[in-house]
Amino acid sequence: MASDEKLGRPTDEDLTRRILEAAGRLLGENGYAGLSVEKVAKAVGCGKTAIYRRYPDKGALVAAVLRSRVELGAPPDTGDVRADLLEHARQNQRNQELSPERVHGMRAMFEPDVFPALWEGFFKHRREQGIEIIDRAIARGELPADVHHDILLDTIAGLTLYRQSVKRISIDERHYVDVIDALVTRPPRR
Amino acid sequence: MASDEKLGRPTDEDLTRRILEAAGRLLGENGYAGLSVEKVAKAVGCGKTAIYRRYPDKGALVAAVLRSRVELGAPPDTGDVRADLLEHARQNQRNQELSPERVHGMRAMFEPDVFPALWEGFFKHRREQGIEIIDRAIARGELPADVHHDILLDTIAGLTLYRQSVKRISIDERHYVDVIDALVTRPPRR
DNA sequence: ACACATACGAAACAGGTCGTATCGTATCGT
DNA sequence: ACGATACGATACGACCTGTTTCGTATGTGT
Numbered sequence: 001m002a003s004d005e006k007l008g009r010p011t012d013e014d015l016t017r018r019i020l021e022a023a024g025r026l027l028g029e030n031g032y033a034g035l036s037v038e039k040v041a042k043a044v045g046c047g048k049t050a051i052y053r054r055y056p057d058k059g060a061l062v063a064a065v066l067r068s069r070v071e072l073g074a075p076p077d078t079g080d081v082r083a084d085l086l087e088h089a090r091q092n093q094r095n096q097e098l099s100p101e102r103v104h105g106m107r108a109m110f111e112p113d114v115f116p117a118l119w120e121g122f123f124k125h126r127r128e129q130g131i132e133i134i135d136r137a138i139a140r141g142e143l144p145a146d147v148h149h150d151i152l153l154d155t156i157a158g159l160t161l162y163r164q165s166v167k168r169i170s171i172d173e174r175h176y177v178d179v180i181d182a183l184v185t186r187p188p189r190r
Numbered sequence: 191m192a193s194d195e196k197l198g199r200p201t202d203e204d205l206t207r208r209i210l211e212a213a214g215r216l217l218g219e220n221g222y223a224g225l226s227v228e229k230v231a232k233a234v235g236c237g238k239t240a241i242y243r244r245y246p247d248k249g250a251l252v253a254a255v256l257r258s259r260v261e262l263g264a265p266p267d268t269g270d271v272r273a274d275l276l277e278h279a280r281q282n283q284r285n286q287e288l289s290p291e292r293v294h295g296m297r298a299m300f301e302p303d304v305f306p307a308l309w310e311g312f313f314k315h316r317r318e319q320g321i322e323i324i325d326r327a328i329a330r331g332e333l334p335a336d337v338h339h340d341i342l343l344d345t346i347a348g349l350t351l352y353r354q355s356v357k358r359i360s361i362d363e364r365h366y367v368d369v370i371d372a373l374v375t376r377p378p379r380r
Numbered sequence: 381a382c383a384c385a386t387a388c389g390a391a392a393c394a395g396g397t398c399g400t401a402t403c404g405t406a407t408c409g410t
Numbered sequence: 411a412c413g414a415t416a417c418g419a420t421a422c423g424a425c426c427t428g429t430t431t432c433g434t435a436t437g438t439g440t
């Protein structure tokens with residue numbers, strides 16, 4: 001039995017890092033369609049083999065790039081639902097906030113070959129964190145028991161998504177506060 | 191001088207219609223990347239020439255498909271801002287409401303070669319209609335003069351976008367009413 | 381009737397891309 | 411030393427984009 005170590009030459013993790021870095025840069029510059037695996041290999045100075053061994057196809061590579069640039073920290077728990085939702089919104093914004101060129105990267109999440117992996121690895125998790133925030137608020141009596149979790153969360157998430165991916169403009173924290181205040185004061189019901 | 195008629199054989203408008211129809215169907219089935227101009231030509235029974243004469247590239251073709259399926263009716267003017275915004279939101283939803291397979295078509299709007307044409311031909315126009323609704327509401331005293339037009343409109347538009355393109359679920363009219371009510375009651379300020 | 385201008389379908393083309401396969405070589409554990 | 415795997419290089423088939431060329435069809439102006 002001896003060891004759990006894998007046999008053979010180990011995968012070069014530093015190479016993995018460089019692949020994701022270069023792919024991210026090229027994705028930001030040229031968009032999903034303009035990104036070619038061959039260019040990534042060229043930029044890194046490796047062969048296509050190294051890339052295809054790690055990711056089954058281009059979509060998986062791009063999904064990995066996006067996930068590597070996203071944070072999935074613990075959901076905030078300040079005791080105040082407005083503060084929690086504000087931090088939740090901030091996290092949304094940070095995860096989507098890319099430099100102007102890289103808006104292409106963000107939009108790549110809608111590619112049919114990219115989205116499913118991102119839903120499983122990211123959106124689902126984010127939703128669960130939001131649900132937690134709201135459930136705690138209900139328990140504290142800050143929100144009515146029949147509040148519509150998803151509508152409330154999707155409104156906040158949608159504002160960021162629309163701004164970043166359509167209009168390419170970030171949102172002032174003050175405006176998040178206004179929208180969250182409105183939604184908490186008159187919450188959508190089931 | 192005589193006539194304004196164009197010289198030569200006139201463009202076959204029925205063929206144009208069939209091209210957009212077939213392109214829309216294939217786009218819905220296979221997404222943007224899975225759509226090929228050659229397949230469209232094959233489906234229609236025409237040559238690629240006929241397509242490239244109408245649209246300079248694949249992106250323009252897809253943009254034309256999306257615009258052909260979108261309504262840009264007059265902005266509602268009921269005298270009540272809540273009713274106007276609800277109709278505005280309904281229009282958003284109708285414009286994005288595609289059968290499940292066709293969610294691919296919707297997402298194609300984020301393609302770098304498609305988006306610019308759609309911004310000019312659609313989003314900009316929709317925004318102007320929303321601004322009009324809000325300005326009339328301010329004039330009637332239903333909204334404060336320092337309301338933040340874009341944040342209010344983007345919140346409504348974002349909810350639909352997030353739901354349709356990320357979660358693929360339509361929104362009950364009742365929930366639009368709730369969200370709009372909250373936003374009008376405590377509007378985001380400048 | 382006839383010339384002209386344009387649209388049409390078919391086909392070939394160059395350039396790029398994806399993803400696979402095949403080399404020989406390098407680097408690990410046993 | 412040996413087996414197993416990663417690595418770089420290269421070639422490959424299949425497909426796609428967008429251009430061009432050809433002969434043909436269909437309109438207008440004289």
